[in-house]
Amino acid sequence: MEExxxxxxxxxxxxxxxxxxxxxRNNGRIQTRFPPEPNGYLHIGHAKAICLDFGIxxxxxxxxxxRFDDTNPAKEDVEYVDSIQxxxxxxxxxxxxxxxxxDYFQQLWDLAVKLIxxxxxxxxxxxxxxxxxxxxxxxxxxxxSPYRKRPVEENLALFEKMNSGEVEEGAMVxxxxxxxxxxxxxxxxxxxxxxxxxxxxxxTGYAWKAYPMYDYAHGQSDYFEGVTHSLCTLEFEVHxxxxxxxxxxxxxxxxxxxxxxxxRLNITYTVMSKRKMLQLVEEGIVxxxxxxxxxxxxxxxRRGYTPAAIHNFIDKIGYTxxxxxxxVSLLEHAxxxxxxxxxxxxxxxxxxxxxxxxxxxxxxxxxxEAVNNPEKxxxxxxxxxxxxxxxIEADDFMEEAPKKYFRLTIGxxxxxxxxxxxxxxxxxxxxxxxxxxxxxxxxxQTKSGMPESNRKVKGTIHWVSVExxxxxxxxxxxxxxxxxxxxxxxxxDFRELLNPNSLVINTKARVEPWLKDxxxxxxxxxxxxxxxxxxPDSTPDKLVFNRTVSxxxxxxxxxRN
RNA sequence: UGUCCCAUGGUGUAACGGUAGCACUACAGUUUUUGGUACUGUCUGUCUAGGUUCGAAUCCUGGUGGGACAACCA
Numbered sequence: 001m002e003e004x005x006x007x008x009x010x011x012x013x014x015x016x017x018x019x020x021x022x023x024x025r026n027n028g029r030i031q032t033r034f035p036p037e038p039n040g041y042l043h044i045g046h047a048k049a050i051c052l053d054f055g056i057x058x059x060x061x062x063x064x065x066x067r068f069d070d071t072n073p074a075k076e077d078v079e080y081v082d083s084i085q086x087x088x089x090x091x092x093x094x095x096x097x098x099x100x101x102x103d104y105f106q107q108l109w110d111l112a113v114k115l116i117x118x119x120x121x122x123x124x125x126x127x128x129x130x131x132x133x134x135x136x137x138x139x140x141x142x143x144x145s146p147y148r149k150r151p152v153e154e155n156l157a158l159f160e161k162m163n164s165g166e167v168e169e170g171a172m173v174x175x176x177x178x179x180x181x182x183x184x185x186x187x188x189x190x191x192x193x194x195x196x197x198x199x200x201x202x203x204t205g206y207a208w209k210a211y212p213m214y215d216y217a218h219g220q221s222d223y224f225e226g227v228t229h230s231l232c233t234l235e236f237e238v239h240x241x242x243x244x245x246x247x248x249x250x251x252x253x254x255x256x257x258x259x260x261x262x263x264r265l266n267i268t269y270t271v272m273s274k275r276k277m278l279q280l281v282e283e284g285i286v287x288x289x290x291x292x293x294x295x296x297x298x299x300x301x302r303r304g305y306t307p308a309a310i311h312n313f314i315d316k317i318g319y320t321x322x323x324x325x326x327x328v329s330l331l332e333h334a335x336x337x338x339x340x341x342x343x344x345x346x347x348x349x350x351x352x353x354x355x356x357x358x359x360x361x362x363x364x365x366x367x368x369e370a371v372n373n374p375e376k377x378x379x380x381x382x383x384x385x386x387x388x389x390x391x392i393e394a395d396d397f398m399e400e401a402p403k404k405y406f407r408l409t410i411g412x413x414x415x416x417x418x419x420x421x422x423x424x425x426x427x428x429x430x431x432x433x434x435x436x437x438x439x440x441x442x443x444x445q446t447k448s449g450m451p452e453s454n455r456k457v458k459g460t461i462h463w464v465s466v467e468x469x470x471x472x473x474x475x476x477x478x479x480x481x482x483x484x485x486x487x488x489x490x491x492x493d494f495r496e497l498l499n500p501n502s503l504v505i506n507t508k509a510r511v512e513p514w515l516k517d518x519x520x521x522x523x524x525x526x527x528x529x530x531x532x533x534x535x536p537d538s539t540p541d542k543l544v545f546n547r548t549v550s551x552x553x554x555x556x557x558x559x560r561n
Numbered sequence: 562u563g564u565c566c567c568a569u570g571g572u573g574u575a576a577c578g579g580u581a582g583c584a585c586u587a588c589a590g591u592u593u594u595u596g597g598u599a600c601u602g603u604c605u606g607u608c609u610a611g612g613u614u615c616g617a618a619u620c621c622u623g624g625u626g627g628g629a630c631a632a633c634c635a
Contacts, residue, residue, distance in 0.1 A: 009575055009583095037635050072634060128633055137631050139563045173633055183564040185630050194633035214635050238565055238630045261566085268572085316584065318574050322567045323628060330573065330585050340598060375598065396595095406596060415594055448594065460595040528595050551597055 030062025038080035063096035073201035141181035304533030304548030352391035406459035421446035462527035472543040
């Protein structure tokens with residue numbers, strides 16, 4: 001055997017970390033953080049950031065903390081705090097510590113006071129519109145606020161009032177005094193604090209009325225915690241100079257955090273915007289954040305995706321400095337790769353038609369052995385009852401078959417998976433010409449394992465016993481979105497692009513009795529149909545299966561032939 | 562008439578001055594108790610024009626193209 005040393009090339013962030021380690025930056029310490037705002041559920045895009053933040057810490061002997069960036073009570077909720085923790089754990093990561101930006105409100109306040117005393121921040125009483133107007137545009141410099149030269153003592157007094165409740169929302173803000181003519185818009189006296197009184201903070205209630213803004217709070221939070229590598233997505237690139245500016249104002253040691261940006265995940269046919277996902281949930285277009293059509297972690301989980309599959313996917317896509325759009329087929333491939341290796345095989349007939357073996361003894365039941373997973377060693381097997389009357393897929397029989405049809409047709413032989421070779425003798429039709437029953441004769445010498453069973457037949461089909469099989473509901477999920485790239489559809493209502501067939505519920509399905517005992521974390525491959533898991537709402541009396549992903553191309557090819 | 566970031570097959574990435582490689586997709590073929598899986602093969606790429614160099618995807622310059630920035634969001 002050859003040595004199994006698949007050396008993955010390091011991404012640019014890993015290279016940077018190794019360089020920092022070699023040069024002893026920040027005393028060779030590695031510390032990252034995953035900093036979600038608790039204003040929605042985590043989705044597959046967050047998984048990319050999570051794998052990076054936690055992965056870097058894990059691989060380089062550092063630590064990664066979970067920090068909730070909860071500086072805007074108007075949008076945040078404990079529901080999200082809980083789900084975020086659950087999803088990170090499900091992905092297989094543990095944070096060293098759990099922090100909240102709201103834990104730093106006092107420290108941030110004190111530093112803001114220091115900045116005011118240094119003459120580097122002032123209270124502006126203009127309206128939001130006026131301030132926006134004075135900011136200028138990316139190509140035109142801004143103009144200075146008339147309040148910019150307000151005396152320090154007055155600034156301090158007003159800052160206190162901002163937090164005491166005496167000041168109405170929108171009446172005043174604290175701004176850093178930097179440069180209204182800077183080519184970087186973020187340097188044009190950025191807002192550090194605003195007043196929010198009408199929403200309680202999910203942790204501090206109404207204790208604070210003045211809340212810090214992201215640009216001020218984020219870098220300082222990193223600094224307070226000792227973060228060495230502050231990894232975020234590309235859209236924060238232009239914020240980095242400001243991040244550094246704030247650090248420069250307060251850093252009092254050799255240590256400092258550094259921000260590095262990487263590309264956000266985009267997937268074809270998939271919406272990754274929290275705002276749009278919230279809309280889908282609130283308007284009842286989906287059944288909730290964990291609807292299996294959602295790209296949320298919990299939606300993917302409910303659909304039967306495994307953590308291994310998601311890691312598999314993240315490993316394939318890479319981290320770069322430019323935006324791209326990943327083909328959803330890469331995600332589906334990553335899932336199939338894991339499921340093919342680990343999911344048990346089971347028999348289910350989605351669209352049943354009766355097959356009667358005319359020469360099989362009435363009332364006889366044979367237990368046929370089915371290997372749980374032919375791709376996996378020592379995974380065991382189970383038995384499926386075989387009888388005279390079976391259900392097969394309606395699609396698996398054709399009275400007049402085209403040349404490349406490999407399944408059941410009159411006069412031809414086919415194998416019943418795990419059982420006998422049969423020869424089709426005829427069928428019965430109703431007054432409309434629809435086939436209602438198919439007849440065949442079985443060859444007793446061809447049971448799986450018998451010497452005669454090696455005979456070549458053109459196809460193999462799956463089946464379940466009429467008497468023993470169980471009714472089940474099968475939910476076939478498809479892509480929710482049709483647009484190739486929703487970013488290009490900004491001005492259009494994205495709901496127009498929803499795929500109306502994204503969920504097809506099939507209640508005719510019949511499954512083998514073994515599946516009654518299936519736990520809902522279990523994944524199955526239904527023969528030639530796809531990978532399924534048991535829906536959490538499933539009960540022993542009502543079996544419900546969700547399709548994780550279909551088998552590669554099988555139906556499409558069939559249609560072509 | 563700005564600042565910052567970026568540009569490798571259809572898609573996603575690697576090559577760190579020395580043979581443009583990998584994966585996905587698509588299309589063929591082999592194996593197969595499902596047309597799945599596995600394996601093999603084929604197609605397709607360094608945005609452009611200069612420069613430096615024995616040698617450039619890589620370094621430099623100019624174009625072109627894309628993205629981010631004008632929330633009291635993060």
